Amino acid sequence: MSKCDTIIKGGSFITMDPEFRILSEHFMVIDQGRIVDILPLDQIKQYKAKQTHDAFGCLVTPGFINAHSHMPMSYFRGLADDLPLHTWLKDYIWPLEAKMMTPDFVYDASLHSAAEMILNGITLTNDMYFQKERIADACIRAGMRVLVSEAIIAPKYSGDGHEFAEKLLEFEDAYRDQPLVGCTIAPHAIYTCSAELYSSCARLAADHGWLLHTHLSETQQELEDCLKLNGKRPLEYLASLGVLEAKCLFAHGVWLSGKELELLEGSQSAISICTDSNLKLASGIAPLKDMLKRHLSVALGTDGVASNNNLDILEELSTTAKLHKAINADPEFLPARDAFALLTIGGARTLGKEQDLGSLEAGKCADLLIIDLQNLQSQPLYHPYSQLVYALGAEQIRDVMVAGNFVLKKRQLSNLDEAELISTAQEYQIKIQKELRQ
Ligand SMILES: [Zn+2]
Structure with missing residues (x-):
């Protein structure tokens, strides 16, 4: 025995x-x-x-895998709805983040998200935010897996990105004994990071075996701005910078063309579609059928609670499956088993965790x-x-x-007190409302 x-x-x-x-x-x-x-x-x-x-x-x-999240945004749930992405970010989210984002805020809000994710069956999330140590600590306390990153937002930055890499190496060293935690390198988006930064992040990712986690082709505005500035579509632009030399996780991919998807064929990179967030912000609908026809690696992401407005990935799955049948007028597209794979083995593949x-x-x-x-x-x-x-x-x-x-x-x-999390969230709500009035 x-x-x-x-x-x-x-x-x-x-x-x-x-x-x-x-x-x-x-x-x-x-x-x-x-x-x-x-x-x-x-x-x-x-x-x-x-x-x-x-x-x-x-x-x-x-366990379900969430390929794209922003855990500390849970306290912004329902704070500013029914707005376009860029207005929502510039007028509400970024100013509030600048004021509110203390280490305690990041930790408490991440703990709230971790609890909500566990209740929704998510056992690993691929997160992008700031103060990654606080997010990692919250996930360790909750007992769930996380890939953390320090979102790099540096439009005028022309450095080589090495200081970001140094910090990631220090992080890996400090969390060496924490099997639930890993990290990625995360230039935020093409409209917040320079070409040099993307090139260098890709080299660093390839050298250190990190996933490169970035937003890509989320809105039509992003596409049009990129065409105007660079004469290329977003993924063509990143490919020209050598970004596809690394294993990448592109969040959203709403406006990717067939030609751009072709660039991903045979590459190690993957896409996390974020159906609910893209629907709510009216960003559009990702070309999932074309992605799967090309055998690209695809997963689902909740995105942040501020734009979702929950972390219910089963709901995300159900909406995705039905929406893509409808827009393709094809009830046979994405049978249930293939849809469920997006949340499990497919999700693991997109993050390089299928072993x-x-x-x-x-x-x-x-x-x-x-x-x-x-x-x-x-x-x-x-x-x-x-x-x-x-x-x-x-x-x-x-x-x-x-x-x-x-x-x-x-x-x-098992590890968290739901009632305590609710009352902490209510305390933060009062503080945030006070900030909004000022
Ligand atoms: Zn996002």
Whole structure:
């Protein structure tokens, strides 16, 4: 008999492995934060676990991956809606950030987002903001994975970016013993960073094995300004600067043309579409069908709460699947299983984490969700993928495990106090309203 930390027994394991196996009447063996095996229930006596967790009547899926977020923006939820992106940023978000962004604010707001993400089944988020240490600390406390970055906003900067890299190296050193945390290099966008900076960030990313995380082609204005200034479309412009030498994660990609998408074919770079945020800011709809036809690596991102206005990535998935069927007049586009892949194994690939995350397979990290099906919304159940994409809500996510530890059990956060988070958010609301009146 072999010893292990945890056994999850019963339920249907939606593995998202290369054969997309769904294993019923099975149990999962977890040890030291990783999946050891998924075996038929009649072999359960081979293992002695410290804890056994019952998942009968549930779906067990990989944890969801959020490919683009701004965690500390949670306290700006609903603060300024119904505005175009550039007005919203310049008149509201940036001035407020300049006034409010203390280390405590960043930490508390990130903690709020981490709790909300866990309740929505997100086990890893790829974040872009400032004061990355505070965001990393909040995620460590909540028990979720994060890729942090220090957004580089430097339109007139003509340096070589090395001081940013030095800071990232110091960060990696300081968080060496924190397996939940990683970092990326993040020039904010082509309208806030110089050509030199992009070139040098790409070289640094390639040299140090960092993902280059940037916004790209979000609005028509960005596209038109880029054509006027550089005579090229945004991705053509970045490609001419050598940016595609690095592995990149481009957030949004709403206005990418077929020719630009062609540049990504065979590259290691990927796109995070942000459907809800793009719809709400009326930025447009990303050409997802063309992206997938070209076999590009695509994931979903919530973007920040200030433009979403929540971190419910299942809602994001459902909207994305239905919207793209409608605009393509093609109900067969993006079948439920392919849609669910965007949130799991596809998400892991976009961030270069597919060796460890995105599917339930022996050797991978034990990041998973146990989804309760014993409720009206979940029954009857003919096709699990259909249920996951079109029917289920986040409320059905009963338990969440990250690296072998339960961070949510029966909808209760293991490491955070939900009531305390709510009252802290209300205190910040008062402070922000005071700032807005001044
Ligand atoms: Zn963003």
